[in-house]
Amino acid sequence: MEIMVALGVMAVVTLLVVGTLARLLNTGGKSAHQVAAMLLAQEILETSAASGPPQWGFPSAGAGNLRGERSLRLPGDQSDTLFQYKLDAIRLRKSPADLGTVTQLTVTVWWWGDEPKSRAELGRTSVELARTVYVRGETGP
């Protein structure tokens, strides 16, 4: 009887520990991806702000063209992870008195998918960073 109880306790504890560790490992994996995506987003945002309109550092300008991807191998991983990103540039104000334009830049970087979305037990698999840029002398539409 005691052996049975002991085995039962052992089984429950084992399941609990294994389940928890699996979950934690998943979470840790997401954390690593988040850090990489955040660094990538910072790089893109700073490059875009420095490059300016209309291409914002991308090869070609226009809606839908401000996209890109990069494969990164994270520490401990056996294969690369594909990170995709897009830049949304929204003009916030355009007044002649400003002698320039103010644009909101938002970079979204995501992994494990063609579009930014959420995954069961992992939550969002994307990060987002934004800033505004004042472009002096810019008078385009």
Next chain:
Amino acid sequence: MTNKMARGYALITILLLAGFFMTVAGAIGSEVITGLHNTRARQSGSTARFAAYAGLQHAILAIRNSSVPADGRLEGYLMPGSSHVSYAVYIINNTDGSPNNPIYASDGTEVPPGTIYCVAMGVDGSSTGGDVALHAMSGTISDGRPILKYAAFADHSLKIEGSVESLSIDSATASFTEVSPQPNGIQNTPITQVAADTTGDSGDLGTNRYLEVGSGVNISGSIHRPPSLALTTSNLPNVVDLANPEEIPRYNSPATSQNAPPPPSQIPSPGQDTAVYSKLDAPLGTEVVLQPGRYFFRDGMDIAGTLSTIDTNPDNSEPVVIFLGGDATLADTARVNLGKSAANIQIYFVDDGGEDPLKFKMDGNSQFFGTVVGNRAEGEICGQAEFYGGFLGRSMTASGSAKLVYDQSLHNKTLGAAANWGLNGITEPQPEKVLNGNQLAKMYVQSVKNKTVQYKPSIGMPKNNPTM
């Protein structure tokens, strides 16, 4: 008995093992959770940093379109419609360099004349438990705008011919002293030495930035900026009427007196706006009196008579600012701002992107007390002409018995307003660290000539009312 003694060992052993496993799992879990917190803090820090960047951009915009609040404080949100991420910027504007200088921010940072000190703070309020990441950064403008430290700057050539005298005069104290060469701090490598009494010598500065003239030290000249820095229309401070920017450049559609020359008499004050005239013409024997304000002369000016100013403010904070779309010629016995501070009359040559030079010519026995600035400005002083003040332009040639005299009162005086020239100096430094709670990391990056020097003032935001 033996069985009784052994009873319970298996369960205890299993419980001990289970406890051990759970402890290990807890430790691993704790490590992972700490990592998650760190990741979140880093994310929050990045968000706040970019909010601070946004604040700095807002500050630049506000400086540019003259919408900085009186208290120098700007606030806003990073994302329209979202109040999670916000920024606050403090701006201390000391571009005019007067009258309380240097200004000290409450954090002890010295804000010297000719600089703007900005501190931007980003706040990510989306973190839980009031754990707020703050970032701050600042930028200053240094002397990437007209600060006339020498008698003449020229970014193409500075040519000295004949016997050229150069004294240094402080119009504030009226004391005359010999000018001494002052290394400009950009590059202290003299490329040539031209004796004062050497006739016909000239120095083509090329890509060098420093020219020192004469063991007798009659003139010191330097390149203030490499030639690659082009001055454009918008670089010229205040040439744009902010209320009607579509009229840039204004001389394409002068508002008044397009064809009629201004009368050789007193010109009414333009008030807040810039008075636009076709040409300033003061023939021999006439006098034109300008009240403090801004004037625009589409076709330049010809002075053979007298051009004087009315002093309404003893500290010269209200100068006569003249924008010229054409050449300026001073001939015969022209007298401009005679005997007064060179800052009283400030001449800016406009630049519509063309390459043709705009000449500032002095001949005869003309005398000029003022400052001349322009990307395309080519100075030419000959005969017995005497130039008192400061010149900043493409080239300067002084010949004959001309005098080129520097007004020392210009040394710490910055002219005009903060346009692109100044704003180009504002940088976006990377904050060194992310702090939480009420702490604030501040970086003060001052572009000093070609160097970037970083200061780390003490913690705390400026509380004083900035001078705007």
